Amino acid sequence: RWxxxxxxxxxxSYTYWRNRACAMRRQGREDAELRKTATQAKRLFHRTIRRHRKQHWEEFLGDSDNIWKAAKYL
Incomplete structure (x- = not known):
């Protein structure tokens, strides 16, 4: 799997920083640096997911045994 x-x-990491930023915001102490760190962690997490899924899909298509399965998905 991917x-x-x-x-x-x-x-x-993303969950940790997101929870820290939310906790600070709930306390009324907005921290721009903490929010920026949480946003960067979120972007990195989601970009890495997209990259891994794309790589896995390309490997799946490259395998000649899966050609009919791939045709069914498309």
Missing amino acids: WNEDLTALRR
């Missing part, structure tokens, strides 16, 4: 340990680590 999910791996790198994505798990990125998801944990």
Whole structure:
């Protein structure tokens, strides 16, 4: 599958920073630097997901055994 340990680590990092930013915002202490860090973690996580899924799809299409499965998906 396309999910791996790198994505798990990125998801944990993203969740950590998002939760920290939300907690600060709930307390009424908006922190632009913390929000920026959470946004960067989110972007990195989602970009990495897109890259892994695309790479997995291309590998799937490259395998001649899966040609009819791929045709069914398209």
